[in-house]
Amino acid sequence: MDFALDKQQLALIENARTFIKVKLTDEAARYRDTMIPKEEAKKLLKRIEPFGFMGSLIPGEEGGSGLDFLTTILLYEELFRVFPDLGGIAMVNQAVGYGIYTDGTPEQRKRYLPGLISGDLIGAQAATEDCAGSNPRAIRMQASSEGDGYRLNGRKLWISNGSISDFCIVLVRTDDGETNRLVVDADAYTSREEHLMGQHAQSHAELNFENSWVPNSQLMGRSGEGAKSTIRDFSIMRCFVAIWSVGLAQAALEAAVKYAREREQWYKPIGQHQLVQEMIADMATELQCARLLAYRAAWMLDQKGPSETEASMAKYYCTEAAVRITSKAVQIHGALGLSRELPIEGYFRDARMMTIPDGTSQLQQLILARNILGMAAFGDSRRSREASAKASQAG
Numbered sequence: 001m002d003f004a005l006d007k008q009q010l011a012l013i014e015n016a017r018t019f020i021k022v023k024l025t026d027e028a029a030r031y032r033d034t035m036i037p038k039e040e041a042k043k044l045l046k047r048i049e050p051f052g053f054m055g056s057l058i059p060g061e062e063g064g065s066g067l068d069f070l071t072t073i074l075l076y077e078e079l080f081r082v083f084p085d086l087g088g089i090a091m092v093n094q095a096v097g098y099g100i101y102t103d104g105t106p107e108q109r110k111r112y113l114p115g116l117i118s119g120d121l122i123g124a125q126a127a128t129e130d131c132a133g134s135n136p137r138a139i140r141m142q143a144s145s146e147g148d149g150y151r152l153n154g155r156k157l158w159i160s161n162g163s164i165s166d167f168c169i170v171l172v173r174t175d176d177g178e179t180n181r182l183v184v185d186a187d188a189y190t191s192r193e194e195h196l197m198g199q200h201a202q203s204h205a206e207l208n209f210e211n212s213w214v215p216n217s218q219l220m221g222r223s224g225e226g227a228k229s230t231i232r233d234f235s236i237m238r239c240f241v242a243i244w245s246v247g248l249a250q251a252a253l254e255a256a257v258k259y260a261r262e263r264e265q266w267y268k269p270i271g272q273h274q275l276v277q278e279m280i281a282d283m284a285t286e287l288q289c290a291r292l293l294a295y296r297a298a299w300m301l302d303q304k305g306p307s308e309t310e311a312s313m314a315k316y317y318c319t320e321a322a323v324r325i326t327s328k329a330v331q332i333h334g335a336l337g338l339s340r341e342l343p344i345e346g347y348f349r350d351a352r353m354m355t356i357p358d359g360t361s362q363l364q365q366l367i368l369a370r371n372i373l374g375m376a377a378f379g380d381s382r383r384s385r386e387a388s389a390k391a392s393q394a395g
Contacts, residue, residue: 009071016051017078023047028083031201032346035193036085038122038164044086045093045119051075054093055117058101062109063117069236070298073243077291080247084350085201087247089122091240092161095233096123099169100183103221103229108183112167124168126156126184126207127230134359135378136171136227139179141209143172149215150174150182155208158357162205163191170209171226179226182219188212198349235297235307237358238315242294245322245354249287252322252329252347256280259333270332279328286325290318309371316364322351 005013027044036044045054056072058064067075072094079087097116100108115121132138141154152172159168167185174180189212191205221229257280260271270276297314300307326348330337337344355361370376 005074009074012051012071013074013078016048016075019051020048020078020082024083024086028086029343031085032343033200033340035203036089036164036201041086041089041122041164042119045090045122048079048086048090049117049119053079053090054119055097055113057094057098058113058117062101063114064097064101069239069301070295073239073294073298076240077243077247077250080244081251084244084248085199087244088199088202089161089164091244092125093119093121093123095237095240096125096169098236099125099181099229099233100220103181104183105217105220107217108220112183115166121166122161122164124159124161124165124207126159126162126168127171128157128159129155130157134363136230137179139171139173139227141170141172143174143180143182143214145175146213149213149218152182152184152188152209152212152214155206157206158194159191159205159207160357161203162207163193163203165191165203168207169220171230174223176224178224179230180219180223181221181226181229182214184209184212184214184218188214196353198346198351198353234358235301235311238311238364239294239297239301241354241358242290242297242311242314242318245318245351246287246291246294248347248351248354249283249290249318249322249325252326252344252351253280253283253287255342255344255347256283256329256332259336276332279332283325283328286321290314290321293317309368312359312364312367312371315358316361316368319351319354320361322354323348326351 052065052067053075055064056067056075057069059066076087076091079090093116097113100112112121116123127136127139129139129141131140141152141156143150143152156170165186167183170182170184172180172182189207189209191207194204194206196204260276260280261269263270293314297307297310300310329344330348333342333344336342339345366377
């Protein structure tokens with residue numbers, strides 16, 4: 001892997017960094033602990049649209065900017081460092097748009113992609129249920145055939161962008177027992193906002209579907225491949241979560257370094273105390289390790305080869321490292337680190353959130369061990385046997 005960025009990447013990242021710092025810092029502070037309203041979220045998305053945040057993975061002929069995935073996460077790292085919740089809203093739009101570009105019909109692409117890319121529409125992905133999170137094949141939400149469409153009943157939980165969405169991609173189980181994905185407009189569901197420990201500026205909602213009718217034309221992808229497509233998209237989302245964690249950790253490190261230089265105790269800056277220096281050194285080292293794992297995973301996705309291991313490793317390490325780094329930042333700030341006057345405690349709360357979505361840290365460990373050992377602790381035995389055979393051949 002070549003770690004040097006080309007001139008186009010450097011210019012794009014520098015321009016985005018400058019714009020975000022100058023134009024969005026005040027907005028980030030304003031919405032630190034207040035959810036961004038839908039119309040305001042759209043205004044903010046439109047402000048970052050020129051940099052390609054919502055359409056970077058979509059080719060130019062479809063209205064996107066056609067960037068590779070590594071350049072995309074370089075962009076998002078800058079946004080997550082300053083305004084993480086806006087980054088989360090844009091990230092979901094990016095993922096929804098890429099899913100529609102990949103699996104949507106020509107009519108669906110024409111109807112939804114322009115709005116997603118421009119910020120005129122906000123999308124969501126609805127897969128998780130109380131009985132199914134990391135295993136989308138276990139979903140129970142029913143879509144019964146009725147006329148030339150489906151009748152939906154059920155609920156989805158912890159849906160990012162849920163209550164501010166104009167539509168969502170919903171994973172359902174149809175009459176034949178197969179899993180499928182449907183593009184469902186917001187007038188077909190109601191939402192109830194969930195109140196979580198962090199990420200307060202972004203919507204995380206429960207979506208309820210009660211006898212909601214959706215036409216057959218909203219079926220997305222090949223019939224019966226809904227769970228497969230959802231699992232395929234996990235690697236992309238895990239890379240996004242990894243770089244989100246890196247952005248949070250970078251912000252925490254910068255704040256800790258600034259405070260350690262300015263705060264005096266025992267007649268000298270606390271940055272001159274050895275134990276504070278130890279924490280700073282550990283934070284900086286872990287952050288760089290996390291960043292390189294995230295970059296590596298994104299680069300592997302760009303190569304179009306197997307990338308599940310790299311994406312899981314990045315998601316696992318980056319999120320756990322962010323918890324440790326932000327926790328040390330709180331410690332360095334002392335009592336001020338616990339105060340809501342500064343964003344430090346918010347960095348920690350946000351980072352602690354990241355070890356759960358798109359597969360917990362423990363699930364990532366199981367994926368990594370399965371891929372290394374060729375022995376699965378979960379899932380079907382056929383895949384475990386196939387992985388074991390490949391591992392034996394490699395050995």
